[in-house]
Amino acid sequence: MxxxxxxxxxxxxxxxxxxxxxxxxxxxxxxxxxxxxxxxxxxxxxxxxxxxxxxxxxxxxxxxxxxxxxxxPKIRTGGGDPVRLRRGDTLTVVMDEDRQATAHEGGAKVGTTWPSLSQDVRVGERVLFADGALFGEVIAVRDMPEGEPDEVDIRILDGGELGPRKGINLPDTDVRAPAxxxxxxxxxxxxxxxxxxxxxxxxxxxxxxxxxxxxxxxxxxxxxxxxxxxxxxxxxxxxxxxxxxxxxxxxxxxxxxxxxxxxxxxxxxxxxxxxxxxxxxxxxxxxxxxxxxxxxxxxxxxxxxxxxxxxxxxxxxxxxxxxxxxxxxxxxxxxxxxxxxxxxxEPTGFMPVPDLDRQVQGEGGRGTVTRAACYAVRDEPRPLMVFTWSGRTAIMASKSRPPKPIFAFSPDPRVCDRLCLVWGVLPLSIPGLHTFDELIAAAEKHLLERGLMSRGEQVVVVAGDAPIRGGNTLMKVETVDGRSGGLSPR
Incomplete structure (x- = not known):
């Protein structure tokens, strides 16, 4: 292929x-x-x-x-026209999203979408605006009279133009915004x-x-x-x-x-x-x-x-x-x-080879058969044929970074869609059959018809979560044999 x-x-x-x-x-x-x-x-x-x-x-x-x-919970400035700030200016952030930005001698005032900002920040903490294009430090937090929004004063250390709805980042602050x-x-x-x-x-x-x-x-x-x-x-x-x-x-x-x-x-x-x-x-x-x-x-x-x-x-x-x-x-x-x-x-070999004993851990029988399959394809590079109902077996196999593709078969179209995010996996749909022999025969037919494998090639078969008769875990090396409609043991 x-x-x-x-x-x-x-x-x-x-x-x-x-x-x-x-x-x-x-x-x-x-x-x-x-x-x-x-x-x-x-x-x-x-x-x-x-x-x-x-x-x-x-x-x-x-x-x-x-x-x-x-x-x-992205924290942003309020609306209004852009304001220009210089080093040493004071920017006052008002706890009011509707507050329009205004400039004045020595600084400016802007609103914010996060009304609890004044409760979260402390004097001396850094505040960054517009993806870090401007930044400063908090010099005062002011509780205003009842009915007026609180304010935070920030001394600008690196200035520039601050436009409306720009992001505010607080790297030193434990923000109490909801997740x-x-x-x-x-x-x-x-x-x-x-x-x-x-x-x-x-x-x-x-x-x-x-x-x-x-x-x-x-x-x-x-x-x-x-x-x-x-x-x-x-x-x-x-x-x-x-x-x-x-x-x-x-x-x-x-x-x-x-x-x-x-x-x-x-x-x-x-x-x-x-x-x-x-x-x-x-x-x-x-x-x-x-x-x-x-x-x-x-x-x-x-x-x-x-x-x-x-x-x-x-x-x-x-x-x-x-x-x-x-x-x-x-x-x-x-x-x-x-x-x-x-x-x-990908073919250069620069990617490190994972330690399989650390990489594939836990998960009971599924982890055991997946680790065995990954060792098999590492010793002698061959594709993996994975049968998975949840996607987990394919993900575990992927994390070993095998040299050949992982053909992941599932009867669930949603699992096939989700496996599109997984490194090295080619998701393929297969009917929900009843035995391993039926699964393997159908998978082989699919691979041959699509030109993904040829007769006589070897493949390592692994199933870690297959709800079928005869158990749900399997690992063996097979040789593709189109004559019987299935796979022949090695």
């Missing part, structure tokens, strides 16, 4: 990519996961985007995963009803935030929905082990993470987060500004190409495009470039 790209590509859907013809071409170019960004979404647009993605997937006859990315806003709850209900495959929770600070999302999903009848925790706060980096216990995966969201973490630390944090997720058999997406210049230019910079390549070498499951496909001028070309980078990097 031709080289199979193992690294997954996530593309954000927006004005530049939501038209049916463009969506179809994005999937054809190599998109595995479509991200619906709730920061710029309404209930109607979520439903419409999901429906369009499903229609494009059906047209091409291939599965695709849909990731609903909740906005989270899920009213908008998040409403968007989640719409997304679950529309049939998304993953939900990403923004601005995670602690494991409890993920637990709260799971509780809400359970109340919506979607307890099995996989959750991706976006790591973009220093508190989340510090609590990563606990967060990984609760989440199905993480997103290394380098935008806000790069604002609240020293820039020179971002590559180090990225590598440590990817390694931590892989050790615990969790999915990991690397995101933000990967091919940023392609929003405007037809070709990426050499540094951007190297950034994508290094994330793949680090061991990420997926690389993500944001504005490049949502609003950029070259959405399809950006996907094609990312596809070419991955195909060039």
């Amino acid at each position: 031709p080289h199979f790209r193992k690294t997954r590509i996530v593309a954000t859907i927006g004005p530049a990519s939501r038209e049916p013809a463009v969506l179809t071409e994005l999937l054809r170019a190599g998109v595995d996961v479509c991200r619906v960004n709730c920061s710029h979404a309404t209930a109607d647009s979520i439903r419409s985007d999901v429906a369009r993605i499903r229609r494009a997937s059906a047209r091409l006859g291939r599965p695709v995963a849909i990731l609903l990315d909740l906005q989270g 899920l806003t009213d908008k998040d709850r409403a968007d989640l209900a719409v997304g679950v009803d529309a049939g998304v495959d993953y939900v990403a929770i923004s601005f995670v600070r602690r494991a409890r935030d993920v637990v709260q999302l799971r509780e809400l999903l359970e109340s919506l009848g979607a307890a099995d929905m996989p959750v991706i925790a976006k790591i973009e706060k220093p508190q989340a980096v510090a609590a990563i082990d606990a967060i990984l216990q609760e989440a199905d995966g993480i997103m290394v969201a380098r935008g806000d993470l790069g604002v609240e973490t020293p820039l020179e630390q971002v590559p180090i944090v990225q590598k440590s987060l990817i390694a931590a997720a892989n050790r615990r058999n969790r999915l990991v997406i690397t995101a933000t500004q990967m091919l940023d210049s392609m929003e405007r230019n037809a070709r990426p910079t050499r540094a951007e190409v190297t950034d994508v390549a290094n994330a793949i070498v680090d061991g990420t499951d997926a690389v993500m495009l944001s504005g490049e496909t949502a609003t950029g001028r070259y959405p399809i070309r950006a996907v094609e470039v990312m596809d070419r980078i991955a195909r060039a990097v």
